[in-house]
């Protein structure tokens with residue numbers, strides 16, 4: 694695989710499909726940054742910023758945050774991160790408006806010639822619900838699963854040593870809304886990329902390292 698080729702990778706998948714974990718692993722391999730609006734919003738929430746408090750009310754209900762909030766978040770991190778060699782979006786775009794915003798932004802940044810590849814991690818609704826119960830996260834951005842990828846020390850983050858916790862939007866009632874959004878808004882986006890032959894689809898139910906290997910293998914086809 695040509696690691697130096699400039700790519701914009703878009704990670705799609707239902708909640709708890711492993712988008713965050715897989716995009717972080719791939720980013721380390723390709724040496725490009727990951728931009729995760731969900732993660733950035735949680736950081737704003739923990740910092741208690743106005744934007745974070747406002748967004749938190751919608752996140753807690755499993756709703757998308759407002760477009761203007763996403764625009765602010767994206768502007769903030771696209772300025773800060775070193776994106777000139779390509780980057781990964783984890784959790785953006787999430788609807789048709791955001792897809793249009795993505796193309797507008799790439800054009801403005803002079804990235805029209807970068808290759809866009811969508812990576813779809815598939816997991817059925819039943820597995821999503823089972824998995825979500827075991828998910829734990831840390832404020833530093835690390836994500837764990839009590840059964841499949843547990844922290845080495847009970848409830849303590851391997852990376853920063855803080856206590857890991859359950860996301861407030863990982864409750865059964867909220868997950869119902871998030872799954873609904875996935876089916877109604879995100880699946881049509883994946884269809885769009887499929888029609889343009891730029892989707893890598895992997896089964897998200899297996900071993901973390903195997904899934905990563907498969908993504909890298911599939912990416913080779915896009916040299």
Ligand code: AMP
Pocket residue numbers: 708730731732734751752755756757758759763783784785786787791862871
């Ligand atoms: P995630 O960590 O990607 O599952 O995102 C957690 C929550 O953050 C979502 O359920 C939304 O409330 C919000 N969020 C993340 N990304 C977006 C986005 N692109 N547009 C609107 N809301 C978002």
